Amino acid sequence: MLEIKNIYKTFNAGTINEKKALQNLSLTLQDGDFCTVIGGNGAGKSTMLNAVSGVWPVDSGSILIDGEDISGLCEYKRAPFLGRVFQDPMTGTAADMQIIENLALASLRGQKRSMFRWGVPKADTEKYREMLKTLDLGLEDRLTTKVGLLSGGQRQALTLLMATLQKPKLLLLDEHTAALDPKTAAKVLEATQRIVEQNHLTTLMITHNMRDAIAYGNRLIMMYDGHIVVDVSGEQKKNLTVEQLLNLFVQASGSNEVNDKLILS
Amino acid sequence: MLDSLFANVASYFASLKLSALLRALPGGLAQGLIWGILALGVFMTFRMLGVSDLTVDGSMATGGAVCIMLVLSGVNPQLALLASFLAGMIAGVVTGFLHTRLGIPDILAGILTQISLYSINLNIMGKANQAVNVNKVVFLFTSNAKVLTRTIWIVFGVCLALILALYMYLGTEHGSALRATGINGNMARAQGINTNRMKVIGLALSNGLVALSGGVMSQYQGFADVKMGTGAIVIGLAAVIIGEVLGEALLGKHMNFFIRLSFVVLGSVIYYVVYVFVLWLKFPPDDMKLLTAVVVAIFLAVPNLRTAKKNSFNRLAKQNAKAAKLGKEG
Numbered sequence: 001m002l003e004i005k006n007i008y009k010t011f012n013a014g015t016i017n018e019k020k021a022l023q024n025l026s027l028t029l030q031d032g033d034f035c036t037v038i039g040g041n042g043a044g045k046s047t048m049l050n051a052v053s054g055v056w057p058v059d060s061g062s063i064l065i066d067g068e069d070i071s072g073l074c075e076y077k078r079a080p081f082l083g084r085v086f087q088d089p090m091t092g093t094a095a096d097m098q099i100i101e102n103l104a105l106a107s108l109r110g111q112k113r114s115m116f117r118w119g120v121p122k123a124d125t126e127k128y129r130e131m132l133k134t135l136d137l138g139l140e141d142r143l144t145t146k147v148g149l150l151s152g153g154q155r156q157a158l159t160l161l162m163a164t165l166q167k168p169k170l171l172l173l174d175e176h177t178a179a180l181d182p183k184t185a186a187k188v189l190e191a192t193q194r195i196v197e198q199n200h201l202t203t204l205m206i207t208h209n210m211r212d213a214i215a216y217g218n219r220l221i222m223m224y225d226g227h228i229v230v231d232v233s234g235e236q237k238k239n240l241t242v243e244q245l246l247n248l249f250v251q252a253s254g255s256n257e258v259n260d261k262l263i264l265s
Numbered sequence: 266m267l268d269s270l271f272a273n274v275a276s277y278f279a280s281l282k283l284s285a286l287l288r289a290l291p292g293g294l295a296q297g298l299i300w301g302i303l304a305l306g307v308f309m310t311f312r313m314l315g316v317s318d319l320t321v322d323g324s325m326a327t328g329g330a331v332c333i334m335l336v337l338s339g340v341n342p343q344l345a346l347l348a349s350f351l352a353g354m355i356a357g358v359v360t361g362f363l364h365t366r367l368g369i370p371d372i373l374a375g376i377l378t379q380i381s382l383y384s385i386n387l388n389i390m391g392k393a394n395q396a397v398n399v400n401k402v403v404f405l406f407t408s409n410a411k412v413l414t415r416t417i418w419i420v421f422g423v424c425l426a427l428i429l430a431l432y433m434y435l436g437t438e439h440g441s442a443l444r445a446t447g448i449n450g451n452m453a454r455a456q457g458i459n460t461n462r463m464k465v466i467g468l469a470l471s472n473g474l475v476a477l478s479g480g481v482m483s484q485y486q487g488f489a490d491v492k493m494g495t496g497a498i499v500i501g502l503a504a505v506i507i508g509e510v511l512g513e514a515l516l517g518k519h520m521n522f523f524i525r526l527s528f529v530v531l532g533s534v535i536y537y538v539v540y541v542f543v544l545w546l547k548f549p550p551d552d553m554k555l556l557t558a559v560v561v562a563i564f565l566a567v568p569n570l571r572t573a574k575k576n577s578f579n580r581l582a583k584q585n586a587k588a589a590k591l592g593k594e595g
Contacts, residue, residue: 053455079457092455094448097441105445108438110457115434119441162456 001202002029002170007051007061007071009226021047022058023226029170029202029219036213037206038245039223045206046087048223049174052204054078065169080110083163083201085156085176092159095148099139099158102147103128106162131161135191153184157191164195171196173205177212189216210242220245224253277547286545290538291413297537298420299406299481300500301530304508305427306353306474307501308529313435314447314467316364319375321501323382324356324472325494328479330389333489336397342404346480353476354469356382361465386491396488406484420481427474428526435522443467475501496554499561500536506564508532 009022022044029035039045051058054075063071065081086092093102104120125143132140135157139150147155156176163171173192177185193216196203207213213220220237222230222245229252232240303325310318328349335345356378363374387393399407406416434440445453446463453460475497483489508528512520520528536557544550574580 075454076457076459079455082455084455086451091449091451094445094452096448097444101441104438105441105456108456113438113442113458115437115439117438119436119438 001031001033001066002027002052002204003062003064003067004028004048004052005062005064007058007063009047009051009056009058021226022051025061025227027221027228029204032200032202033219034196034201034203034217035205035219035221036217037204037221037223038208038210038213043223044226045223046174047226049084049172049204049206052078052170052172053082053084081169083109083166083168083171085159085163085171085173087175087178089152089155089159089179092162093147093155096146098144099132099147099150100125100128100143102158102162103131103165106165109162109166109168131165132158134194135161136187151184153180153188156180156188160188160191160195164199164201167199167201169202171201171203173203175206175208178208192216210245214240214242214245222249222252224249229253280547281545286542289541289545291417292408293537293541294534295408295413295417295420295485296482297534298417298424298530299478299485300504300537301424301478301533302427302481303475303478303497304501304504304529304533305424305431305526306471306478307498308505308526309431309467309471309474311502311505312447313444314464314471316371316447316464316468317375317498318357318360318468318471319372319498320356320360320378320382320468320472321375321475321498322494322496323379323386324353324475325479325482325497326386326489326491327352327356327382327389327494328476329483329489329493330386330395330479330491331476332480333395333397333483334389336402336484337395342402342484346477346484349480350473350477353479354473356476357469357472358465360472361468364468365461365464383491390489390491393492394488394490399487404484404487406481408485408487416485423481424530428523428530432523432526496557499554499557500533503536503557503561503564504533505529506532506561507535510564510567511535 004025004027007022007025008020011017011019011021019042025044025048027048037045037048050056052063054070054073054077058071061071062069070078070081084092094105097105098120100120104124107124129140129143132143137154137157139154139158147158150158156179160173160176176192177188180188189212192205195201203217205217207216214237218237219233220230220240221228221232230245230248232248303321307318307321310316331352332342332345332349335348336342340348359381360371360374360378363369363377364371367374369377397404399409405419408416435444442453442456442458443463443466445456446458446460447467450460453463479489479494482493508531509525511532512525512528516524540553543553543556548556
């Protein structure tokens, strides 16, 4: 489904701030894989997702979805393949538009937008209401509320719904619960799990919470220094503990400096 | 000395003739509606795209110049207005190109187009201004006092049609994508919207309206002048903001998008009626632009000053000092 082949990305090349963010990164996801991604700050997790999303072109290497090379396509041209939820709840929705307007925009992700059809078809109202009901956040009665008035958790849940309204070939979740309180985060993760399973979505989920990384999905990768150093799946992943994971990291990276953030979370 | 002051004040008020004001008001109304077309264009960029587009000062004069020159060469005046609209769209596309393709900040891109339009407008007209003999050409948008009421109704109709067209366009799939681009570019791109293209389309539409307003204005006054757009952006912003403040005060949350657009034109009309009134009070015409700038600055500042008053360190310091003093005394 997703194939990342030997991609490199260096920011500010040739300057004092040079940062080799991705170094010979390769990853292949099978259809229906739910892969969690962990790693310390600066390991390249978000950079990998941005590379797949096409926020900027990679320096070299290729990215394939369903066998089609998308590495030469710009961000908006990749949208038909990708559903994205961002770390910052402000990023995924248009604050000054209604909930239903946001959903209607997302329902046309990657399609031609006509000047002769209304942006919010009346016929879809019930469909959206039902979908919002499944989130269990009381949004089904607030279809015409401006999204800017919602809480961070509500916005993330809505973004998740928008990302999957049109079934994407790949769902990219970039620490989408990091900005939420624990209770809301759990609710959004629960919804994520349900939506991913129901739609059989291939998913890449970055998290800084090791327990979540172990609890969710069928595969776990850990990044260090711009590439993948740990890759566990199947039975091995199911039986994984946080301690084992840390040991794996030390072995693989050959370093004892386990990032504070990694341990604490 | 006091006597002479009283005498001055008395003669000042005696010189103000109510009939003169009443005579001037219809003209103010007509001009307000014509500038309302421009204000709709400014609303498109300023509120929908979140861009302060300074192309406006140039493209308004371009609209006037194109219209007058075409009429002088015998083209139907209404057809000339269509040409004005298209010329404005081209100006908008140029600004959009400078901004989205060449990465020039939006304000600077607008200024560059504006300054280049000054030369272009001079080239279009061949000199700083060109007039049409209004006795020879019949204009729909004439300021001729005999048919001024008709002119006002026609401009009103044009404004209404444009408001309706904008309302419908911005409600379509395409228009929603344009609004999303202005609100959150990241989100728009993630939904597959080509945000650069949307910005160019928005700037083109906006400047098309601005140039149309310039064309209508040139018909109204019977001439086009290379300086007719100077400060147009400020007047457009004044109209948008006056309309918003008024709409907020009168309707609050009951405002839908159609009414919001209508209030933009209403803001322009109010601006011009006040303009006429201030001129009637014998305010020096040379200082009108200064007055406009001050009014816009105040309207833009009021919402910020209001929140600043609530969230003030000074206020808290004073409040706590007062409480401490009371505590000591008690």
